[in-house]
Amino acid sequence: MPLEDRSQAIQSRHKRAEDLSIELRQKIKDKSARDYLLRPALNSLRDVETILLPNALKASPAYASMWFEMAEFQVARAEKQLKHAEDMISKYGADVAAVE
Secondary structure, eight states, X not given: OOXXXXXXXXXXXHHHHHHHHXXXXXXXXXXXXXXXXXXXXXXXXXXXXXXXXXXHHHSOHHHHHHHHHHHHHHHXXXXXXXXXXXXXXXXXXXXXXXXX
């Protein structure tokens, strides 16, 4: 896959995950639960946006693939974490609470 296509695919997945995180942030009422369920995904998405994708785009072709792989891994991780948050909400409702 050409680098530009790979970048666009990652950005598209990143945008969908970010939109879902905003939706979930609005649904989850308990701040502790919100932090617990969403923070790992938000950290992964931030890393993709601020570190991994920018480095992939400016890296030499030999290293660009490595940066893209790390970005894809982090986006997939965020998607999985957000799916877990969705599952928790559907199972326990928007009043889901985190035990500290």
